[in-house]
Amino acid sequence: xxxxxxxxxxxxxxxxxxxxxxxxxxxxxxxxxxxxxxxxxxxxxxxxxxxxxxxxxxxxxxxxxxxxxxxxxxxxxxxxxxxxxxxxxxxxxxxxxxxxxxxxxxxxxxxxxxx
Amino acid sequence: xxxxxxxxxxxxxxxxxxxxxxxxxxxxxxxxxxxxxxxxxxxxxxxxxxxxxxxxxxxxxxxxxxxxxxxxxxxxxxxxxxxxxxxxxxxxxxxxxxxxxxxxxxxxxxxx
Numbered sequence: 635x636x637x638x639x640x641x642x643x644x645x646x647x648x649x650x651x652x653x654x655x656x657x658x659x660x661x662x663x664x665x666x667x668x669x670x671x672x673x674x675x676x677x678x679x680x681x682x683x684x685x686x687x688x689x690x691x692x693x694x695x696x697x698x699x700x701x702x703x704x705x706x707x708x709x710x711x712x713x714x715x716x717x718x719x720x721x722x723x724x725x726x727x728x729x730x731x732x733x734x735x736x737x738x739x740x741x742x743x744x745x746x747x748x749x
Numbered sequence: 750x751x752x753x754x755x756x757x758x759x760x761x762x763x764x765x766x767x768x769x770x771x772x773x774x775x776x777x778x779x780x781x782x783x784x785x786x787x788x789x790x791x792x793x794x795x796x797x798x799x800x801x802x803x804x805x806x807x808x809x810x811x812x813x814x815x816x817x818x819x820x821x822x823x824x825x826x827x828x829x830x831x832x833x834x835x836x837x838x839x840x841x842x843x844x845x846x847x848x849x850x851x852x853x854x855x856x857x858x859x860x861x
Binding site: 640 | 780789790846850852853856
């Protein structure tokens with residue numbers, strides 16, 4: 635149980651393109667979803683926390699206008715990287731929790747490469 | 750601010766040997782996770798430690814938690830090549846369930 639699906643798994647696109655990444659909880663309702671970014675050979679850095687039906691909370695230094703997060707339902711959150719540039723190339727991982735002290739369940743990640 | 754320090758960052762060891770990875774954190778927490786990450790993959794949950802003195806073992810890996818010292822250890826016994834991966838500890842703030850911070854990771858290479 636507690637499966638989180640992330641789509642797509644790999645995307646390559648040209649600079650200036652906007653890219654949307656989906657994160658779905660398949661067998662549970664996720665009250666909170668998290669978006670992380672991981673650069674090569676580095677740790678995961680939390681970008682934002684989103685709760686269903688409300689605005690996401692962004693970590694310091696993360697541009698909310700560049701990384702648009704929509705958590706429209708209890709099973710789906712999307713991250714849109716707007717006008718992506720090569721420096722946005724990274725591994726993006728989402729996670730979801732059912733609530734309270736429940737553990738985070740991680741998606742398989744999306745590798746974003748901007749040319 | 751919750752900070753997590755993990756060491757060593759890189760570890761190369763021979764099969765059959767033992768070693769310990771350390772995870773220190775800066776503020777009160779009662780929930781600590783250990784994850785494994787293979788290259789190009791997402792995180793695989795290994796252990797969750799919930800209380801002071803907690804010890805969990807799975808195969809050649811054993812994790813422990815000392816909340817008073819704010820320290821967790823991941824001990825590797827008789828390492829095998831299949832354990833080669835990056836290991837992360839992650840700590841959840843006691844004051845904010847949504848605040849989980851990761852250590853820098855330990856890249857483990859086990860050589861035959």
